[in-house]
Amino acid sequence: MTANLTRLLWCNMKAPTVSYMKRKIDETTFIEAYDTYAEAIFRYCFFRIGDRDRAKDLMQETFTNAWAYVQKGKEIENLRAFLYRVAHNACVNEIRRSKAQSLEVMQEAGFDPADERMRSPETEAEAALVRMHLAKLPGSAREVLTLRYMDGLPVNEIAVILKESPNTISVRIHRALGELQKRMQTL
């Protein structure tokens, strides 16, 4: 296991320091950002909330809230990280507001998050297993795993979004993976 954590930490050490210039975002850039990040933001909201329809609404809300911020003349350094931050806040509000059902509850009710893509029975079975155990993890663990593996964000960027140090994020990912692995092995 140590090698895995080393890999995560090493990534932080080797990753170039991301520096962005604060800039104003125009309409074209913003709509390009929608085309590029809508899917990932939706996925992030889905894994936080566990409700596909609400996740779609929250994704849309993320973009409209972000645009409202831009319209106030505010400048943004890293648009992707900013969008995730807005999505994070939207999900937190949603959880507080509605005490949303957990993924586990949704799944017991026969919920299937899959889209219309065709998947093999093996992939389907594997997804069901991952879904079941992932749903049982604490929200914070599910959040870092979603950002890292489902959305493929680098550790440094997750650190910016969650306002933590990259090493803390690496350790959190490492622990979350360990917890998930433990749960999957005890099946």
Next chain:
Amino acid sequence: MTTDENFKHLEQKLERYGAGVSLSSSEKEFHRGEVLSFMRASRKPVPSPYVHLFVLGTRSFAAIILVLVVGGAGLASAAEGSLPGNLLYPVKVRFTEPTVAALSFSKESRADYEVERASRRLEEFARVSTTRPPDTETAEALADSLGAHIEDAQTAITALAAEGNTEEALDASAELEAVLTAHAEVLERFEDVDPDAAEDIAIVSEEIESGIAETSELSESLEDTVTETIAEDIMETLHEQKEDAENTAARLLERIQLAHTTLGEEDEQTALEEMAVIEELLAQAAAAETEGLYTDALLLYIDADEKLTHLEVFLETDTELGIDVIEGEE
């Protein structure tokens, strides 16, 4: 399987699971429209200095623009969900998709989009085949189109790798391989369900198999490059970490000896004991390095470095500020 392999395996499972949760193109398009409406509604009106030139013809001018914008966007949008045999299908394949591909703002998004196009052709073939048996003409047209998309995707992936983004290129290549493999399996089932269509399906399957073989070779070559780069970078990091830790250890040891009078006997003893622990870690790290266990060695150097930082802060506070923060173990 080792714990590391288990973790790697789990990471791949999570990535696959994540890839299965996505928006359909119509959902994405719908919410895009909603976001655009919101953006337009909140737009601050800026009067044009030339507005008076158009006063008389405002209505007709607006009508023309509306027809052009809504007509063009509407046609492209309606064509998006079309299937082979539909009237709008050529619009999608020959106009919308090449336009989107040409507008890709990075090589990474271009590679991803080309992979998606290959996947789309196969999805369309599968969808059409569920409503009517495929014919030779459709199968041949699809095989040609698929072959071209696979080639475009591979070219985009190679271009991405050539820019130094080998890991991203490897991701895209693995995605292409996975998409093709999954569809090959789907087509096998179609053959089982409808043996009469086997010959036509075989035309497409052959193209897929050839695509899988080529992409697999590309992935292997990219994997080798990534592994070489990681190995080189680990060694570089290891040496930097080692040098830092050894230099700091030597400096601190000297400092403890020099601060003999100000530290006090008990604190000096505690600091020396801590240094002994650090030196033991450094010795273990050096041994691991000699045995070729580079990641273990790196971890041990990092551990030693953390302890050195703590000790340095404590020593500084103790000797410079006179605050007794070094405590012996109870």
